[in-house]
Amino acid sequence: MVTRTRHIERLIHSHPSQDGAGVNIKRIHRFDGELDPFLMLDELGSDRPDDYIGGFPPHPHRGIQTLTYIVHGGITHEDHLGHSSTIQAGGAQWMHTGRGIVHSEMPLTDSQGLHGFQLWLNLPASEKMSEPRYRDVPSGEMPRLPGTQAELVALGGRWSTLDGDSVSGPLDALAGDGAVSHVRLEAGGELTLSVQSEMLAVHVFEGELQIAGENVAAGQLARLGAGDTLELSSRGGAQCLLLSGTPHREPIAHYGPFVMNHMHEIDQALQDYRSGNFTE
Incomplete structure (x- = not known):
């Protein structure tokens, strides 16, 4: 079988930012469709409680999904639908905001502080005003896919090796x-995957890895070009998130916590929230 190795098309750097009640984060945002269906990646990582202890008090969302994944520490979620849950290291929370949800996220620590990520995925126009939903998944329910001194933890979507082993x-x-996974590579580790999706990105958050021999350092997201094979390796050890999906190719209008297709829909979201009709 002839395969085409995927190479780096562009490197995108995260930048310092703040959100919520003064939470320090590293952010990558692409509301121009470059990472479609993904819109944003926030990394929370600190052993200093002052960097994150204020958390994210109640706030609204419309038109997106969020996926929150915890590496160390934990986070507690509450929303207007009555969901209340806490995830710890290795767990994830998924929220389909649809037409509207109001929620809060408050951080917890462990001996290594807090380290986690939140991804925003754009909803297609047909689902922007759908019913909101929520789900959390503990670490023990995440399947693993081994490599050579490497491991892939599958949060969502299907992931396969060239040998035909796969997990969902x-x-x-x-x-x-959309598909999201967490990959750990030890020094000298290697992992080769079969990835057919149109959009594929690799965000390195620890160490340095090589993608088809090209270096990517911590804090960089590599947007990959066309192909069907992803070759990951690391000389000294690394960790990364893999993101893949199929672009919606629809207009994107964004204001704060709202992502719609047109600005008049953003105006309506603001009006609904201010009038108290947001969650009806």
Whole structure:
């Protein structure tokens, strides 16, 4: 079988930012469709409580999905639908905001502080005003796919090696056929995957890895070009998130916590929230 190795098309750097009640984060945002169906990636990582202890008090969302994944520490979610849950290291929370949800997220620590990620995925126009939903998944329900001194943890979507081994993450309703996984590579580790999706990105958050021999350092997201084979390796050890999906190719209008297709829909979201009709 002839395969085409995927190479780096562009490197995108995260930048410092703040959100919520003064939470320090590293952010990558692409509301121009470059990572479609993904819109944003926030990394929370600190052993200083002052960097994150204020958390994210109640706030609204419309038109997106969020996926929150915890590496160390934990986070507690509450929303207007009555959901209340806490995830710890290795667990994930998924929220389909649809037409509207109001929620809060408050951080917890462990001996290594807090380290986690939140991804935003764009909903297609047909689902922007759908019913909101929520789900959390503990670490023990995440399947693993081994490599050579490497391991892939599947959060959502299907992940396969060239040998035909595959796993499917429990978050099976990610927008745009989205798939997300966490890869750990030890020094000298290697992992080769078969990835057919149109959009594929690798975000390195620890160490340095090589993608088809090209270096990617911590804090960089590599947007990959066309192909069907992903070759990951690391000389000294690394960790990364893999993101794949099918672009919606629809207009994107964004304001704060709202993502719609046109600005008049953003105006309506603001009006609904201010008038108290947001969750009706």
